[in-house]
Amino acid sequence: MPGLDKYEYHKLLNRAVEALPKEIIVRERFQMPKGVLFHEGNTTILKNMAEIASKLNRDADQIFTYLLKELGTAGEIEGERAVFQGKIPINRIQERIEKYVKRYVLCRECGRPDTKLIKKNRTLMLKCEACGAIHPVAGKIKRD
Ligand SMILES: [Zn+2]
Incomplete structure (x- = not known):
């Protein structure tokens, strides 16, 4: 974002999140x-x-x-x-x-559940509709 430093950007982002009605935040959280x-x-x-x-x-x-x-x-x-x-x-x-x-x-990039399973070259992949990331399902999962 030109003309806006990282700090200001985060401040704006926080303000935007705070301005959202509460039920939207609750519904969006998985x-x-x-x-x-x-x-x-x-x-x-x-x-x-x-x-x-x-x-x-x-x-x-x-x-x-x-x-x-x-x-x-x-x-x-x-x-x-x-x-x-x-x-x-x-x-x-x-x-x-x-x-x-x-x-x-869950998408391994953004953590959202808005994903689909698709087959690509006979490999089962997880495609995220929220951020567009695609991962093979058999791939490594970050341990939590
Ligand atoms: Zn994602």
């Missing part, structure tokens, strides 16, 4: 989806599978397949919920959901 999880007999239920999928703008099947592979178990989707075989510790499933989000949903 919130990690929380699984509603419990044990039922010898299975583990993810009650809000469909809700998580729609929040992430991904197929429930795709997320579920990932979770099954990560957890090394079998299961099936029953309507809105997902059923895993065995009593799996609740936090293990939540951890895998978050891992999925970091790998397949």
Whole structure:
């Protein structure tokens, strides 16, 4: 920005952010989806599978397949919920959901969830609609 030093620019930016209505800021901030999880007999239920999928703008099947592979178990989707075989510790499933989000949903440049999975030369890529960045999904993820 010509004629504006970095400090002034940041000051203006802060003022602009402060001027935004609060609900816009809240809506724009990404919130990690929380699984509603419990044990039922010898299975583990993810009650809000469909809700998580729609929040992430991904197929429930795709997320579920990932979770099954990560957890090394079998299961099936029953309507809105997902059923895993065995009593799996609740936090293990939540951890895998978050891992999925970091790998397949969040842009590694800007951290936004407005992304799409695309295939390029047979490689699965994550394309960010917010900043335009494209990364291979199999690429390294920054540890947090
Ligand atoms: Zn981005």
